[in-house]
Amino acid sequence: MTIGVWVLGDQLWAGQSALESCLQKHQQTPVIFIESLAHAGQLPYHLQKLVLVWSAMRHFAAELRSLGFPVTYAQSQDFNTPLLQWIEQYQITELRVMTPTDRPFATLIQKLNLTIQVTFTPNNRFIWSDQEFIEWASGRKRLIMEDFYRQGRKRFKILMSGNQPVGGRWNFDKQNRKPPKGKLTLPEALWFEPDSITQDVIDFIKQSEAFQDNQSYWLLEPFRWGVTRQQALQVMKFFIETRLSSFGPYQDAMVTGEQTMWHAMLSPYLNIGLLHPLEVVQAAQLAYLDNSSDWELNSIEGFIRQVLGWREYMHGVYVYLDDDWELCGFVRSSKKQAIANSFLP
Numbered sequence: 001m002t003i004g005v006w007v008l009g010d011q012l013w014a015g016q017s018a019l020e021s022c023l024q025k026h027q028q029t030p031v032i033f034i035e036s037l038a039h040a041g042q043l044p045y046h047l048q049k050l051v052l053v054w055s056a057m058r059h060f061a062a063e064l065r066s067l068g069f070p071v072t073y074a075q076s077q078d079f080n081t082p083l084l085q086w087i088e089q090y091q092i093t094e095l096r097v098m099t100p101t102d103r104p105f106a107t108l109i110q111k112l113n114l115t116i117q118v119t120f121t122p123n124n125r126f127i128w129s130d131q132e133f134i135e136w137a138s139g140r141k142r143l144i145m146e147d148f149y150r151q152g153r154k155r156f157k158i159l160m161s162g163n164q165p166v167g168g169r170w171n172f173d174k175q176n177r178k179p180p181k182g183k184l185t186l187p188e189a190l191w192f193e194p195d196s197i198t199q200d201v202i203d204f205i206k207q208s209e210a211f212q213d214n215q216s217y218w219l220l221e222p223f224r225w226g227v228t229r230q231q232a233l234q235v236m237k238f239f240i241e242t243r244l245s246s247f248g249p250y251q252d253a254m255v256t257g258e259q260t261m262w263h264a265m266l267s268p269y270l271n272i273g274l275l276h277p278l279e280v281v282q283a284a285q286l287a288y289l290d291n292s293s294d295w296e297l298n299s300i301e302g303f304i305r306q307v308l309g310w311r312e313y314m315h316g317v318y319v320y321l322d323d324d325w326e327l328c329g330f331v332r333s334s335k336k337q338a339i340a341n342s343f344l345p
Contacts, residue, residue, distance in 0.1 A: 149309030
């Protein structure tokens with residue numbers, strides 16, 4: 001019996017559950033990455049997002065090769081053709097995939113009609129597992145994000161003093177809504193120059209007929225995002241050292257001509273798996289504890305609420321809702337009524 005692992009473009013770290021399930025026999029575990037041109041062309045994706053994902057995939061594939069995994073990297077019009085060739089080449093009898101974050105992609109995999117067993121391992125990209133959120137949400141009369149956020153603070157011991165929140169309050173949001181008046185001294189962002197792998201992706205997209213129309217409204221260059229875990233960790237460290245202490249007051253502010261303001265610039269790395277949200281939250285907390293005499297709590301709490309609260313909550317709601325649920329319109333079931341109440345003022 002040969003187990004193979006298909007690594008998706010938003011699951012790019014060695015601790016993801018499908019890879020983790022095979023670590024003891026990793027040298028005998030074939031791994032495949034696939035760039036599907038058809039899938040990339042389904043929607044008018046921002047071309048820099050496409051470069052980010054494909055370059056990060058190629059870098060992570062190289063990382064797994066260095067760890068001893070037998071890695072296949074394919075670019076194809078579809079997913080099915082390279083999968084079937086890979087399955088035959090390695091005589092794979094079971095395909096393991098970490099459960100996709102979005103349901104449509106899970107359905108796509110199920111519709112590939114592969115002749116082998118397909119096993120979805122639990123998605124561990126988030127702080128709360130899908131089942132944990134469902135258990136928290138089930139039977140509740142309301143599914144308010146603030147309730148969920150407070151439960152997360154308690155459960156993971158984030159900014160807590162015993163059973164009470166540090167600073168005596170759970171939420172400092174009222175202190176984090178300053179308008180950008182006057183002349184602000186804005187912090188710098190950390191950027192990277194494309195290496196040869198990234199440049200190859202950029203050049204391919206430039207020349208490909210499939211993406212010519214997109215180039216008329218998406219700016220492909222300059223591309224300055226990180227594409228490896230090490231670069232993502234550098235961005236996290238840079239944010240904590242240069243922006244976190246003053247993140248809160250202007251976290252929602254926008255200024256014409258300014259692209260980054262005080263934003264953490266971590267969402268792309270969280271979204272493709274180069275960073276895990278819990279490590280980001282814990283790093284922010286540790287930095288605050290080391291600097292609590294100088295840093296304002298509202299900035300750190302505001303940032304942590306974005307990750308431990310809002311990001312986790314929105315994913316949990318997505319998991320908890322039915323496929324056909326809509327926010328607008330009449331809501332009849334108790335589950336849907338609880339969700340709807342969450343959005344009421």
